[in-house]
Amino acid sequence: MDTKKLLYCVLCYFFLSLLSGQQVVQGHLAPHHHHDHSHRHRHLIKSGGSSKLFVFGDSYADTGNTNKSSSTVWKDPYGITFPGKPAGRFSDGRVLTDYVAKSMGIRSPIPYRWRKFGIPLLIYGMNFAYGGMGVFPTYASIPGPNITTQIDFFQNLITDNVFNISDLQSSVTLVTLAGNDYFAYILKNGGAQGLESLIPKVVTQLTVDLERIHGLGAKKIAVTALQPLGCLPWSTTTSSFQQCNGTYNSLVKYHNLLLEQAVAKLNKETNDSAFVIIDLYASFMSVIQNKGEEQGSIKFENPLKPCCFGISSNYSCGSVDESGAKKYALCEDRQSAFFFDFVHPTQEGWLAVYAALQPTLKQLF
């Protein structure tokens, strides 16, 4: 590589560091959170900082892939906590991907959309997740690649030798599926009637996708179990954020049961226990039920109430009218809200979920 190219890469690296709000300190990792330094250090030694994270899925994992022109997350107040401005994360700050990377002792992998910016950025893997996506086509208004197509992108990069087999063998893969296939069904049909029959189809397609990632050479593949959809502000708004909707949660339990069976079968067939479930149902529930309580102090006074919401049902978080006037309300203390908008946790919410997921995440490394 000549000097000019090298300089270009270094500049891009810096540019992207600014973009993603992360810091590079003398070639080492700057800790995201001061309170977790020793923990991070231990993992760094263990993994040598060499393993990559590959990510597929939706808004629970997307760190900037979503098309700017079709997504509200590129507008205020998304990203207000981290990186300080909208950057394509569906939260006020960090999301699940960032915390999985953190537990591996690496920086959050770059979004696929930035792949042209050079080799130095690829050492932490790549994030192929796009908000709004599922295993099947979801919303006409949000164009983007389903999980199959995201894996196609990955496969093309392997063919082009951007990632090789040893990268894959030492990698961790995260696949999120937060329910867009189901949301899209509910929107289209005006309710959840008949949704049960879609569930086995979604899980079957997800299983095909997981098997394919394994077939490419990935050794550790973590897939999320569905979070309690009945506890999302999206469904608790009818009870003024007072109680979870049991109808939705039963459907979620059915999805998760089928997923558990499918993953057990995959592990049996492949012999190497490659597949791990990240149980977002249990972790969301435990945080919601104990209000994020840590050492006797309650963090989330009403964990079901979102921080950001439209001023009427015609508007959502981030909406503005023709004149640019805000049509949403934002809570004062984002740290005391579990949900940011009607579907997505706050950074503080994800941090609490991450804490609850520690025993699972340990299985990955």
Ligand SMILES: *[C@@H]1O[C@H](CO)[C@@H](O)[C@H](O)[C@H]1NC(C)=O
């Ligand atoms: C983003 O969305 C716009 C409008 O829907 C579309 O014209 C454009 O091709 C999309 N860009 C990408 C990179 O998908």
Ligand SMILES: *[C@@H]1O[C@H](CO)[C@@H](O)[C@H](O)[C@H]1NC(C)=O
């Ligand atoms: C995923 O998207 C591609 C491209 O739009 C489409 O051809 C394919 O059928 C989709 N996959 C599934 C499982 O729906």
Ligand SMILES: *[C@@H]1O[C@H](CO)[C@@H](O)[C@H](O)[C@H]1NC(C)=O
């Ligand atoms: C795979 O790529 C890595 C860089 O990501 C490189 O260090 C390694 O030598 C390559 N391995 C093979 C087998 O090509």
Ligand SMILES: *[C@@H]1O[C@H](CO)[C@@H](O)[C@H](O)[C@H]1NC(C)=O
């Ligand atoms: C739960 O959601 C279902 C489906 O939308 C709805 O029919 C039902 O009334 C809701 N239950 C409660 C307690 O809000």
Ligand SMILES: *[C@@H]1O[C@H](CO)[C@@H](O)[C@H](O)[C@H]1NC(C)=O
């Ligand atoms: C799994 O193990 C069995 C018995 O040791 C072996 O016959 C089979 O080929 C293995 N399957 C794979 C996918 O490695």
Ligand SMILES: *[C@@H]1O[C@H](CO)[C@@H](O)[C@H](O)[C@H]1NC(C)=O
């Ligand atoms: C919401 O939108 C509908 C249709 O566009 C309109 O008739 C209604 O007045 C709006 N409601 C509010 C509260 O703005």
